[in-house]
Amino acid sequence: MKLSLIAAKICSAVPEGKGDVEIKSISSPKLAEVDDITFLSDPKYKEQIDCSGAGAVIVKKGVVFPGKICLEVDDPYLGYALTAQLFEDASPLFGDGIHKSAFVDPSAKIDASVSIGPGTVIGADVHIGANTRIDANCVIERSTRIGESVRIDSGAVIRYGTIIGSDVLIQSGAVIGSDGFGNAKSGAQFVRIPCFGIVIIEDGAEIGACVTIDRGNFEPTVIGKGVKLDNLIHLAHNVEIGANTAIAAQTGISGSTRVGERVIIAGQVGFVGHIEIGDDSFVGAKSGVSKDVKPKAKITGYPARDFMTMRRIEACMSELPDLLKEVKRLKTELESLKNAANATSV
């Protein structure tokens, strides 16, 4: 790939006479070779790049590596991401078109550019937009709508009625549209409550491997634009995730909780149902969140508290055994002081 193409993608100037240099691939600061491009997103990797054979480097404006071509940008990490996308092989893993071992219901409307892998099942009344790629042994149940340039990896299950926008990525083993966990009681027995709702996944959202997203009831479960979900996350019925929110692995969100936009949620967090998590908030790993969270709040712990408060509490916990001894000592001293005072006063 010509350097000029990369420069155009990342909005960098091309050093004079270097536009036609051929770059074979992108690599890490440590491993890059002469026909590779790499990136300096953290000064600590400077020495690795100095020592590596990297021919080209994406750098922050003003940074220089003598003898290497430098593409200067405002944010080299973003430059790296965009360049990596250029080098990504996004071609279907099992070839173009509909594989002969796939089953596609005759009523499905599938753009001619779609690829569908072996063993994949497409139900009745499914619509799939241009350039979408569905790999092997997936199931797309009836009446699902899938936009353009969507990637659905092998083994994902999209249950009936799901609406998926464009540029969405759904990884292997994910289950979209499972039943919600709703039960009434009749004496000691639970009575299942069927869910009359769907899941909506908006443009640009990404769903990790073995994520489960329950369908809504009456109203939909909604994954907003550009949301990023890591692996093994559980989202219950009627959860709403606002645009550009990111959630790390193994987090679970109970029914009807609404997470705002641009929220960052770390791994293994749990949320009770029916609460609101404000825009631009941050929730630390393993937190248990049982109340509304204000916009821009930074919370952690279980029960979740303000981040700095929680850090102080955690620090104090280490002193707890000493504190108990100290209080016991104070008590004894106070006692003897009282006795002495009594003796004096007598």
Add this chain to the structure above:
Amino acid sequence: MKLSLIAAKICSAVPEGKGDVEIKSISSPKLAEVDDITFLSDPKYKEQIDCSGAGAVIVKKGVVFPGKICLEVDDPYLGYALTAQLFEDASPLFGDGIHKSAFVDPSAKIDASVSIGPGTVIGADVHIGANTRIDANCVIERSTRIGESVRIDSGAVIRYGTIIGSDVLIQSGAVIGSDGFGNAKSGAQFVRIPCFGIVIIEDGAEIGACVTIDRGNFEPTVIGKGVKLDNLIHLAHNVEIGANTAIAAQTGISGSTRVGERVIIAGQVGFVGHIEIGDDSFVGAKSGVSKDVKPKAKITGYPARDFMTMRRIEACMSELPDLLKEVKRLKTELESLKNAANATSV
């Protein structure tokens, strides 16, 4: 659907002359329209129903909505669940019968009323009872027994020898009968212990998406009647879950632990192995349970403690930084008081 049919299902009287009113669907208090039925399970939704166009409402005995047909019951939430079941479309997603792209071993015994979706694999010596529905790309391994009116959603894997009762629901991505995590040691190396046991899922139990249930060893892993499991739960080998117990998402239970009947377990809880969780107990979210739990106990936290005790401890934790300062101050004061006393006594 005629109102009289709904009334019969939920054991409500039919207001005079209204039995033949046609109800199109069930809807939420907020969204219900004139030919919908809705329900008032919590007084806070009263206003929504007043404002909605709902033609009929399931209410607690004595509650009245002027201009709307009211079906009076003891428990409107139960009435709602039962009515929702009436409106549920339980027909197979991929048509009746055995799909031509399914593989069914010739030795399997399958009732004529069973539906098996595309790409589903049925192993040797599998028996499947009447009205059971298995959707697409499932695997039912050899010698599995499945009762009547079972629903197995697309992509579920039922491993060999599993015994499933009637009216069971197993959601997509669930794995039933995986190997237990048992290892002996030979020097530094682990030596795998094969499991000679099965999983039994009793009548009316429901298993969420991507739940994993390990097969037992010598004796079975048992999911009791009417048990409800949310998504992404892990049950290890030889776990037993008593009847009518409900477990929320992402909880894990280690080997040979026995959970009683009518237990409620919240999300992301962990249990060590070989303990007993008493009937009618309650375990709060994110708890870590390492000891037996008494019947009717209500515990939470890690290590899990009595619910009220834990709430008190949590409240105290917030005061910990102030407490440390206070004790330091007391110490200083006590010191100066001692010095003063000494000075006086001299």
Add this chain to the structure above:
Amino acid sequence: MKLSLIAAKICSAVPEGKGDVEIKSISSPKLAEVDDITFLSDPKYKEQIDCSGAGAVIVKKGVVFPGKICLEVDDPYLGYALTAQLFEDASPLFGDGIHKSAFVDPSAKIDASVSIGPGTVIGADVHIGANTRIDANCVIERSTRIGESVRIDSGAVIRYGTIIGSDVLIQSGAVIGSDGFGNAKSGAQFVRIPCFGIVIIEDGAEIGACVTIDRGNFEPTVIGKGVKLDNLIHLAHNVEIGANTAIAAQTGISGSTRVGERVIIAGQVGFVGHIEIGDDSFVGAKSGVSKDVKPKAKITGYPARDFMTMRRIEACMSELPDLLKEVKRLKTELESLKNAANATSV
């Protein structure tokens, strides 16, 4: 199976004249019958064995059960594991060879002894070694390498380029080689970072059901020799797990963290990225680990601390409500003592 065969496998002497005794199966101390062999790995099961009809028992050297054949070994639990392996039926669940409903790309190189179950999909340029068994509805994506005597259970997904050694076991629903969770930011929007790396699973490793292992970036994610992973574990991109380490269910490890050899990690633990977990360390259940862990360290809690320290802190937490009251009382007493002292001094 002849007793002599079992004795040979577990390196035990055969009691005189008993080598030809036929053993039908291995069973538990409680259930063993006359033609079964069982084991005494814990003295508490001695009575069960006395009462059982077990014909033969694997025991620690010197232990005697009158009337039963005793095979003496150094470690009866290891003896049990090895004997159980002898009795395990490891034959393919769906017959030998490549099932007619499987799809195998013509460019795949598959040993004649391999079994591939119904509905399984094998991509281009996949190599599979002798005696490997892949059950139903699996996906093995292109350019994957699989060694000898590997077992891949129904419904597992092995994504492109994965390298799997020999004697590896991958359970149902596992996803190997999912994309890493890496994102740059462009304003409020995330920009996905494609991963240019693979997953390597070394000889003898075992991967539980619904485990997700992300592919590395530039360098591989590595699961070392003999590693044992329980169910529903998440390993992020570029994680490395050292040989003979065992990890219990629902644990998650963030990107680039390196876990040493012979480490024991309990369930529901979370690790931040880019840290080192030393050889032979132990991490307690539900811990949150955010710093390097020294070799042989034993830690637990969140934030994780030395095991004994954490136990002391936990014990102190129970006393916290009383401590607060005590300090308040001390304060009052001190106050009155000061007042008394002031009064005296006046």
